[in-house]
Amino acid sequence: MPHDGHDHTDPPPELALRVKALESLLIEKGLVDSEALDVIIDTYEHKVGPRNGALVVAKAWTDPEYKKLLMSDATAAVEGLGYFGRQGEHLQVVENSDQVHNLVVCTLCSCYPWTVLGLPPVWYKSAPYRSRAVSDPRAVLAEFGTVLDDGVKIQVWDSTSEVRYLVLPQRPAGTDGWNEEDLMALVSRNSMIGVELARIPEVAAS
Amino acid sequence: MNGGHDLGGMHGLGPINPEAENEEPVFHSDWEKRVFAITLATGMLGKWNIDQSRHARERQHPVEYIRNSYYENWLVGLETLLLESDLVTSEELASLQIDPRHDTAKTVRVPGPQDVPKILKKGGPATMDTDTEPVYGPGVPVSVVNHNPAGHTRAPRYARGHKGVINAYRGFHVFPDKSAHNDHQGAHIYSVRFSAKSLWGDGASDGEDVFIDLWEPHLEPVAL
Numbered sequence: 077m078p079h080d081g082h083d084h085t086d087p088p089p090e091l092a093l094r095v096k097a098l099e100s101l102l103i104e105k106g107l108v109d110s111e112a113l114d115v116i117i118d119t120y121e122h123k124v125g126p127r128n129g130a131l132v133v134a135k136a137w138t139d140p141e142y143k144k145l146l147m148s149d150a151t152a153a154v155e156g157l158g159y160f161g162r163q164g165e166h167l168q169v170v171e172n173s174d175q176v177h178n179l180v181v182c183t184l185c186s187c188y189p190w191t192v193l194g195l196p197p198v199w200y201k202s203a204p205y206r207s208r209a210v211s212d213p214r215a216v217l218a219e220f221g222t223v224l225d226d227g228v229k230i231q232v233w234d235s236t237s238e239v240r241y242l243v244l245p246q247r248p249a250g251t252d253g254w255n256e257e258d259l260m261a262l263v264s265r266n267s268m269i270g271v272e273l274a275r276i277p278e279v280a281a282s
Numbered sequence: 283m284n285g286g287h288d289l290g291g292m293h294g295l296g297p298i299n300p301e302a303e304n305e306e307p308v309f310h311s312d313w314e315k316r317v318f319a320i321t322l323a324t325g326m327l328g329k330w331n332i333d334q335s336r337h338a339r340e341r342q343h344p345v346e347y348i349r350n351s352y353y354e355n356w357l358v359g360l361e362t363l364l365l366e367s368d369l370v371t372s373e374e375l376a377s378l379q380i381d382p383r384h385d386t387a388k389t390v391r392v393p394g395p396q397d398v399p400k401i402l403k404k405g406g407p408a409t410m411d412t413d414t415e416p417v418y419g420p421g422v423p424v425s426v427v428n429h430n431p432a433g434h435t436r437a438p439r440y441a442r443g444h445k446g447v448i449n450a451y452r453g454f455h456v457f458p459d460k461s462a463h464n465d466h467q468g469a470h471i472y473s474v475r476f477s478a479k480s481l482w483g484d485g486a487s488d489g490e491d492v493f494i495d496l497w498e499p500h501l502e503p504v505a506l
Contacts, residue, residue, distance in 0.1 A: 095313040095357065097378040099320055104380050106387030107327065107369055111395040113319035119402060120318070121308045165407040166452070168473075183290035183438050185336055186352070195308055195318075199300040201352045207292040210440065210492050211482055219298045229489045234290065236436045237471055237495035238332075238408035239452055266303055 125194035126265035128159050129242060132192055133268065134259040136169075137247040147171065150242065154192060164191025164240055170233060171244040172270075177228050178243045179217070179270035181209035182235040189240035193265055200269065210234055220271040243270040250277050283432055284439060286344025291440040291482070295348075314353040321360050326401055327390040329367035333462035337434040338362040408455040410468035417498060418472060422448045424501040426474075434462030437500040441492075445504055446476040449493055457497050469497040 102108045132154055136143040146153040150167035154160070167189060170178040182188065183206050188196040199205050209216050213230045217223070224230070233241045245267040251259060266272040289295070309315045325335065339359035340347065347355060364370040369386045393401060418424060428443040429435070436458045450473045457469040478490035 091354070091357075092311070092313040095316050095320075098357075098361070098375075099316055101370070101374060101378050101380060102320065102324070102364075105370070105374075105385075107390065107392060108320060108323045109392055109394050112323055112393055112398050113316065115395045115398040116319040116322050116402070117309075117315045119399065121315075125308075161403045161405040163405070165405045166409075166455075168452075183440070184287055184436060185339070197301065197303070197306050198310070198352065199298050202298065203289055203292070203295040203348055204298045207289040207295050208298075210290045211478075211486075213490060214487065216298065220300065227489070229491070230487075232490070232492045234438065234492060234494045236438065237452065237458075237497075238455060239471075239473075239495050264303055271300075 120190075120195050124159075124161075124190060126192070126263075126268065127260070128154075128157070128194075129189070129192035129265070129268045130260040130263035131157060131256070132159075132169075132242070133244060133263045133274075134256045136244055137251075137259055138256060143244075146244070159191045161191050163187070164189050166237075166239045167192070167242060168239050169242050169244050170231065172246045172273075174246075175227075175229060176231055177217075177224055177270065178231045178233060178241075179209060179213050180233045180235060180241045180243060181206060183207070183210055184234075184236060187235035187238075187240060189242050191240075192242055193268060197265070217271060220266065222272050243268050245270075245274040248274050248276045283340065283434065284430060285340045286342065286347030287340035288439045290438045317353045317357045317360065321356050322402075323393065323398075324360065324364065324369070326393050326398075327369070329369060329390070330363050331456075331461055331464075331466075332406070333434060333456070333458040334464065335359055335363060336458070337462040338366070340434070410454055410456060412454040412468060412470075414454075414470070416451050416470040416472070418448045418451075418470075418501065418503075420448050420450060423504045424448060424472075424474060425504045426496065426500055427502055429500075431459065433459070435459045435500075437496055438494065440481060441476065441494050441496070444476055444480050446474040446480065446494075449473040449475040452495060455497070457499065459497070459499070469499055471495055471497050472501070474501070 103110055136146050146169050150169040154167055172178055186196055186201040210232050213232050248262055262275040267274045339355045342358055371384050374381050425445045426437055426441045452471040454468050455471045457467050460467040473493050474496050476492045478486035
């Protein structure tokens, strides 16, 4: 029910009431614990998010041994940083290069690597993205302002299984000698889904 | 099932119109947070698996599925799961009043706030043990079976009947097409590469490939 051009909206008041009533019913029945719900929300609002993925990428850019492990066993490489759990049990990293650009989608639902990126943005779960990422990826990228050279091959990963995909973007030029923390600022969430490239230093600074 | 959720290749659904990354909140309203959390918390009761929860959302009328916002679809799925697992009766859901005779809390262990971080951290790996060997190896050409089951499947419509090449073996995982119907079976799983031209025809670009994770029962060998 988009009304502002996005695939979300202020809820009709009856929807918010229905959810409240359902929660009360389940609490009264003893089937959920209200404080447990708060912990779940806090985890995904404040603890698990794309900073995790940005650290993985910055490490891969600066530490060849870590990158080797990440490309051969991403689940273990990411767990080594303390990130493991729901929707990240089987991770696969796909690497961008001058020749290849990777893009991740879930056409059937909303599969997404929660442990390294948190919960997916609205657009990732929306019908427009899910329908066209597989059939017209160049046009999809253009909607994010991403234009690749004609010679760059696009690989689209449709997340149909419990394997979760993370894109390793290319390290921007002009970042030689940068430390992990500074590099992380260049690694946007969108670059790890593959709809954008990593930020270039001048832009990130402005 | 050929439902409203199987969106790959559809036209006419409009622009993506993404919110700016640094401006988008994790949730857009309180009710979304609650639906998300209730879905995860009731999932921890062990009455259904992830494939059943996906199937509960996708069984809606396609028009509803596409029209609803994301968490509205979660809410619909949640209500379906609560009813089908008999945790809640249809009368309770309609009246939003509990029926004291229907005491289902004693059939489950309800996680408290201290249990949640451990459960989320533990996750739920999809791998299973097997004595069987995968039939296909990397580089082997395959085609996707042309099946149209009324139940759940993770072989998207746009790939069925099309030829691809095994990209990589991914292991022996729970097979959702069965698991969604409470039949806990596994199957070998592969990443399969399809050229855009093989999926979408001559109008597609030469420089694009689509990789789909498919289970062995979704695949059949093709002659070179």
